[in-house]
Amino acid sequence: MRVRLIRAAVLAACVVATTVRADEVAVRATVEPSTVEVGGQAVLTVVVEGKFRRGGSPELPPLPDFDVFESGTSQNFSFVNGQTQSSLTFHYVLSPRKEGAFRIEPIRYAVGDKVYTANAVTLDVVAGGAGIAPGPGPGAQDPGQKGSTPSSDESIFVAASVDRDTVFVNQQVTWSLGYYTDGRVELLRSPNYSPPEAEGFWVEDLPPQSKYYRTLHGRQYLVSEIKRGYFPTAPGTYRIGEARVDIVIDNINRRGVFDDFFSRRGGGFGEPRTLRTDPLEVVVLPLPSSGKPTGFNGAVASDLVVSTVADKQVVQVGEPINVSVEISGVGNMRTIAPPKLADLPQFKTYESGSSNDSFKKDYVVSGRRKFDFVVVPQVEGSFKIPAVRVPYFDPDLKLYQVAQSAEIPVEVKPGTPEDGRKVIYAGGGDDFEVINRDIRFIHAVPASLPIASRPFYTSPLFIALQALPMLLLGASAVVERRRRRLRSDVGFARASRARREAERKLSEAEHAFRDGNASEGFGRVHAAVFGYFADKMNAPVAGLTTDALEAYLRETHASDEVATSLKSVIDACDAARYAAGAASADNGRETAARARDALIALERGAR
Amino acid sequence: MVVLAVALSAARAGAQIDADSPAARFERANAAYEAGDYAAAIDDYTRVVEAGVVTPELYYNLGNAYFKDGGLGRAVLWYERARRLSPRDPDVRDNLDLTRSLLRDKQLVATEPRWRRALFAWHRDTTAGESVAAASALYVVLCLLGILFVFRESDAISRLYARLSILSPGRLLGLDKAQDLGLAMGLVLLVCGAFATSAVSKIRAEQARSQGVVVAEEVSVFSGPSRDASVQFKVHEGTLVSVRDARPGWVRVDLPGDLSGWVDETTLDRI
Numbered sequence: 001m002r003v004r005l006i007r008a009a010v011l012a013a014c015v016v017a018t019t020v021r022a023d024e025v026a027v028r029a030t031v032e033p034s035t036v037e038v039g040g041q042a043v044l045t046v047v048v049e050g051k052f053r054r055g056g057s058p059e060l061p062p063l064p065d066f067d068v069f070e071s072g073t074s075q076n077f078s079f080v081n082g083q084t085q086s087s088l089t090f091h092y093v094l095s096p097r098k099e100g101a102f103r104i105e106p107i108r109y110a111v112g113d114k115v116y117t118a119n120a121v122t123l124d125v126v127a128g129g130a131g132i133a134p135g136p137g138p139g140a141q142d143p144g145q146k147g148s149t150p151s152s153d154e155s156i157f158v159a160a161s162v163d164r165d166t167v168f169v170n171q172q173v174t175w176s177l178g179y180y181t182d183g184r185v186e187l188l189r190s191p192n193y194s195p196p197e198a199e200g201f202w203v204e205d206l207p208p209q210s211k212y213y214r215t216l217h218g219r220q221y222l223v224s225e226i227k228r229g230y231f232p233t234a235p236g237t238y239r240i241g242e243a244r245v246d247i248v249i250d251n252i253n254r255r256g257v258f259d260d261f262f263s264r265r266g267g268g269f270g271e272p273r274t275l276r277t278d279p280l281e282v283v284v285l286p287l288p289s290s291g292k293p294t295g296f297n298g299a300v301a302s303d304l305v306v307s308t309v310a311d312k313q314v315v316q317v318g319e320p321i322n323v324s325v326e327i328s329g330v331g332n333m334r335t336i337a338p339p340k341l342a343d344l345p346q347f348k349t350y351e352s353g354s355s356n357d358s359f360k361k362d363y364v365v366s367g368r369r370k371f372d373f374v375v376v377p378q379v380e381g382s383f384k385i386p387a388v389r390v391p392y393f394d395p396d397l398k399l400y401q402v403a404q405s406a407e408i409p410v411e412v413k414p415g416t417p418e419d420g421r422k423v424i425y426a427g428g429g430d431d432f433e434v435i436n437r438d439i440r441f442i443h444a445v446p447a448s449l450p451i452a453s454r455p456f457y458t459s460p461l462f463i464a465l466q467a468l469p470m471l472l473l474g475a476s477a478v479v480e481r482r483r484r485r486l487r488s489d490v491g492f493a494r495a496s497r498a499r500r501e502a503e504r505k506l507s508e509a510e511h512a513f514r515d516g517n518a519s520e521g522f523g524r525v526h527a528a529v530f531g532y533f534a535d536k537m538n539a540p541v542a543g544l545t546t547d548a549l550e551a552y553l554r555e556t557h558a559s560d561e562v563a564t565s566l567k568s569v570i571d572a573c574d575a576a577r578y579a580a581g582a583a584s585a586d587n588g589r590e591t592a593a594r595a596r597d598a599l600i601a602l603e604r605g606a607r
Numbered sequence: 608m609v610v611l612a613v614a615l616s617a618a619r620a621g622a623q624i625d626a627d628s629p630a631a632r633f634e635r636a637n638a639a640y641e642a643g644d645y646a647a648a649i650d651d652y653t654r655v656v657e658a659g660v661v662t663p664e665l666y667y668n669l670g671n672a673y674f675k676d677g678g679l680g681r682a683v684l685w686y687e688r689a690r691r692l693s694p695r696d697p698d699v700r701d702n703l704d705l706t707r708s709l710l711r712d713k714q715l716v717a718t719e720p721r722w723r724r725a726l727f728a729w730h731r732d733t734t735a736g737e738s739v740a741a742a743s744a745l746y747v748v749l750c751l752l753g754i755l756f757v758f759r760e761s762d763a764i765s766r767l768y769a770r771l772s773i774l775s776p777g778r779l780l781g782l783d784k785a786q787d788l789g790l791a792m793g794l795v796l797l798v799c800g801a802f803a804t805s806a807v808s809k810i811r812a813e814q815a816r817s818q819g820v821v822v823a824e825e826v827s828v829f830s831g832p833s834r835d836a837s838v839q840f841k842v843h844e845g846t847l848v849s850v851r852d853a854r855p856g857w858v859r860v861d862l863p864g865d866l867s868g869w870v871d872e873t874t875l876d877r878i
Binding site for chain 2: 439445450470472
């Protein structure tokens with residue numbers, strides 16, 4: 001967090017609220033009160049709302065006529081359907097240095113690469129006595145202040161102090177810078193303040209700037225004082241460095257009047273000077289090791305209070321209950337860890353949002369953190385939402401303490417079966433929303449994790465197999481067509497079986513020749529040949545003549561060799577049948593073989 | 608001793624391999640998801656994907672992790688990829704519907720009439736491989752019916768038909784055997800053709816990767832492939848687009864409502 005201290009005069013304020021919506025983030029700026037006197041204080045509030053997770057601080061426009069202090073932030077997050085709804089509120093104290101009507105240019109806020117802006121706001125500042133309190137008296141010092149006691153007799157000087165130089169880890173150290181001027185020095189420009197370096201601390205600005213008169217060494221000084229809160233993050237000895245205030249003194253025209261801190265303007269060249277404070281050391285003690293309560297999580301605070309609130313205590317099974325846990329106290333409450341609801345086996349529990357508010361009353365940092373939960377009862381009965389317990393260390397008492405909320409009784413009545421299965425995904429706080437659908441849960445790791453490969457339907461085998469059914473269908477059609485023709489066409493049927501019948505008769509002839517019955521064999525050969533041609537010509541065997549056979553051979557363009565061979569077979573058969581002694585078994589086998597060869601050649605030629 | 612040392616070294620190496628195996632990473636990613644560390648879950652799931660593993664469970668879980676991490680665009684992308692592998696998974700469908708309901712460009716989500724969704728469920732709820740298998744099986748059935756038709760006069764086929772045709776619609780309608788078989792063949796041919804068409808369209812879409820999801824938060828759609836072209840409209844993460852053309856660094860996208868234009872190719876991922 002960073003303070004911007006900008007030189008300026010003081011004026012009043014007005015309330016102007018503007019909103020600029022761009023996409024899903026809206027930035028709103030307001031100023032209260034609407035009118036403020038010079039030296040008074042107005043609060044500039046910047047609210048950023050929308051669906052975003054991370055964002056920084058708003059970028060304020062240059063405000064040269066105001067002293068500007070950050071005075072706290074407030075955060076609110078809710079989670080709906082996997083998206084974060086955020087609401088951030090930033091408070092700034094504006095202390096005008098002069099009267100007039102002022103326009104604060106649009107405040108910018110960056111979310112990721114996008115910048116969202118609010119419209120400009122205007123302020124009216126009127127003249128008035130900036131009530132300056134009387135000082136603590138000559139040479140007096142605030143009780144408990146450690147540091148450089150103002151001992152200078154200069155007309156203008158700065159001094160720093162801390163309220164305590166020994167603290168526990170995460171206990172507040174209030175650092176103060178006093179700017180003293182006796183009015184005899186005229187400044188040509190507003191003083192330029194540089195805060196001290198301080199490693200090992202969490203820093204909070206503590207507005208507002210205060211002014212009072214104080215008498216030192218017989219002189220009356222106007223003291224302008226600003227404060228910062230330092231929270232050490234670890235034990236050890238730490239140093240809050242020197243703060244610097246750069247001024248330019250008008251060493252010619254000394255007007256000699258008391259004036260406001262950082263408010264003078266002038267011309268000319270003047271004499272530049274740098275005022276420095278002394279660095280301060282702070283001893284940070286570790287938290288006591290003994291007496292730590294169980295569950296202690298490093299919380300350091302005073303007057304810690306924990307409260308738990310449920311929006312309803314009588315519900316049905318499956319009906320959600322909003323439970324808010326609020327932790328408030330004095331100290332750096334940002335370091336308070338989110339509490340956990342104790343295990344509730346009969347309930348489903350969801351975190352639904354959180355908010356964070358910080359306060360700086362009387363220069364003491366305090367805060368309030370709120371954590372929202374949704375609990376959904378799964379079974380009927382009487383239950384208690386257990387107390388939330390927050391152990392912490394109280395640096396004032398130097399003791400560990402435990403803040404605890406009260407238990408909340410809950411009566412769960414029977415619900416419909418569907419109630420128990422409702423999927424609840426919650427928004428936060430008043431924006432709580434029951435949505436009946438959340439994404440379904442992840443799947444378990446499958447038994448096998450296949451590596452990417454070519455799909456089966458691109459493999460050549462699969463593509464080739466696709467031809468098989470069509471081939472079968474085609475073959476079936478051919479077979480059936482032939483079968484039908486065989487049934488309906490006697491000539492086709494006889495011609496189709498002619499070769500087979502001839503072969504059968506030739507085989508019988510060979511059997512006869514083997515049995516020594518040559519005459520019978522030659523008869524079979526003759527029957528085979530003439531039967532073949534009778535079948536081919538679809539004519540009766542009895543009427544088939546040699547001339548008709550020769551005519552058939554000519555029609556079928558049988559070769560001369562085949563025709564001659566067949567003629568010799570027929571002649572041999574006729575000779576054996578009609579010339580006694582011409583038939584011999586050897587001659588018959590040779591004749592049968594010749595007849596077979598001739599018929600085979602004839603069949604081949606016919607194709 | 609040397610043998611023992613070598614064995615121990617090998618065992619350690621084996622353990623290392625196991626720890627880096629896709630299955631181990633998958634388990635780690637699931638554990639991270641359950642612990643609410645969605646960024647770590649995304650990292651491990653992505654490494655499993657990079658190892659070449661292709662399962663709907665992996666893609667679905669990665670979509671879930673992106674959803675929980677607020678990346679609705681990539682959640683849609685991975686749910687769509689899971690849906691291609693497992694189109695009938697109700698978890699994928701439900702999460703995709705829920706994610707789409709959260710998108711900014713809801714009006715650009717293509718919607719179909721209920722009757723049409725029901726009529727084409729067979730197409731939407733099947734993978735390319737399943738469509739090919741169905742078309743192939745129906746083709747075999749068609750050929751077998753053709754063989755039955757060819758031999759319908761034979762005694763064996765007549766007896767077979769008498770047994771199988773008890774519930775045949777054609778027979779109930781009074782059609783004769785040839786007409787009945789012809790009707791059956793016609794119906795099978797119709798369904799086979801539908802699955803074949805479905806398969807071809809899916810395979811083409813997968814090979815061309817013609818669908819994409821906008822993964823950038825907001826994308827300007829230009830009238831041409833140049834930043835100097837005029838911006839016609841803007842789309843937001845999670846919007847489903849059809850990719851029609853590509854130039855170096857640019858792709859032309861079509862959206863429902865006859866919207867079309869050119870976008871920076873890095874702003875969308877192909878499914």
